Amino acid sequence: MKIEIIGAGAVGLLVASFLAEKQASVKLITRTEQQAVQLKVNNLMRTNCDGTTSVFPIDAAASLSGDADIIVIAVKYGQLQDVFKQLQTVKPTTPILFLQNGLAHYDEALRLPFHQIAFCSVQFGAQKINEYHVAHKGIGPMKIAVAKGEKIFFSHLGAYSSERFLIVFEGDAEAMxxxxxxxxxxxxxxxxxxxxxxxxxxxxxxxxxxxxxxxxxxxxxxxxxxxxxxxxxxxxxxxxxxxxxxxxxxxxxxxxxxxxxxxxxxxxxxxxxxxxxxxxxxxxxxxxxxxxxxxxxx
Known part of the structure; x- marks a missing residue:
């Protein structure tokens, strides 16, 4: 399964690191070509909560590939309009997972022409050190709830759950x-x-x-x-x-x-x-x- 994460800030980098640790096929979609190059050259580094460092080879690019099996959107709300433009070339059958804080994006996302849309609430801590280095600052679950479509299209993400990166499925996306x-x-x-x-x-x-x-x-x-x-x-x-x-x-x-x-x-x-x-x-x-x-x- 090919996972593409739009957004290589603190949350996007941390999620990508845990997926890569579980041998997922993950690709970071960066805002700049320079960050994509830095990630591929230096690998993705994660400082763990205990102070140790983990390093993972990572694929990265400044644009979507067009063949992802699932797209994770990990940018802040203010950047979503630019992301929506990028999604215009994506097949409507591609599952989309939103990782934004707040509530403002909920109705906007559901108006998109995709058949499978889920939302995520992250309760871990993340701090971006530089373009390819992120610090895990607090252990907490990553909650996922499907708002449009079927849970089966997102349930395989549960295979990447771990003690430090717990993935939990919820029933009501808006309530979550x-x-x-x-x-x-x-x-x-x-x-x-x-x-x-x-x-x-x-x-x-x-x-x-x-x-x-x-x-x-x-x-x-x-x-x-x-x-x-x-x-x-x-x-x-x-x-x-x-x-x-x-x-x-x-x-x-x-x-x-x-x-x-x-x-x-x-x-x-x-x-x-x-x-x-x-x-x-x-x-x-x-x-x-x-x-x-x-x-x-x-």
Whole structure:
């Protein structure tokens, strides 16, 4: 089975490394020809959670081959329109798997003319070191849910699951994405504004109090999460990823557009549909938007 991954950022590189480790036929589709060359010359390097390094030969190119058995899209939401143009030459029978944060891409993806579409929620940590080197920064599952078509077209990906790269299949794609976006609302905006690693949210008294108030507000707006998701799990998530730089903070520090709209903005819109108010989250949303507009590093 030929797997092509569009996007060679942190997530794309990490997923490719674990697939290559399991002897999958995987090819990275890069934004530039230069990165493709670097990957083929230097191989794909992964720094593991225990500090060891693994190296894998990898195929890479700046364009799709046209004969992939499955295409994985691992770019951020803002790059999806360019990817949709690339997909115009792909056969509609080719299964497509989306690996984006947030909810904004869900309806857009389902409007594409492909017969088999699935979505993914990743809960591991990844940090891009350079064009061919990625660091695994936290172990967590890669959840997959089919939204259009049949699970059988994606189920073979389960063969590449491992203890460090657990692949789990879920039943409801939209609910899975909502849950991940809901979780991201706790860590991403706060770390981006305070410019601290994840662990500081529970180590600093002021940040911890804000985190607790945000949790209470979110539970009031989304009571369906109250039974199975307690504040202790938010704390545990911060502990498990204590040294990690959130993706939103990384974007702010690099002067890039963040995913505030597709993550936090989408959750705020969901709450408004049910006439629920999220004043703390709304304030965090506006602060991150202000950081984006000014390019200021607080």
């Amino acid at each position: 994405l909502l849950e991940k976006a809901w979780l991201n609302c706790f860590i991403n905006p706060l770390t981006a504004i305070l410019q601290v690693p994840n662990g500081q949210l529970i180590q600093r008294i002021d940040a911890f109090q804000l985190l607790k108030k945000l949790y209470n507000e979110m539970i009031m707006a989304f009571p369906q999460f109250a039974e199975n998701f307690h504040f202790e799990q938010v704390v545990a998530l911060c502990e498990r990823t204590a040294e990690n730089t959130s993706s939103m903070l990384a974007d702010v520090l690099a002067g890039r557009e963040t995913e505030i709209e597709t993550i936090v903005g989408a959750i705020i819109k969901k709450a408004h549909i049910d006439n629920k108010q999220l004043p703390i989250l709304q304030t965090l949303y506006l602060l991150v938007k202000a950081l984006e507009e000014s390019g200021e590093r607080m």
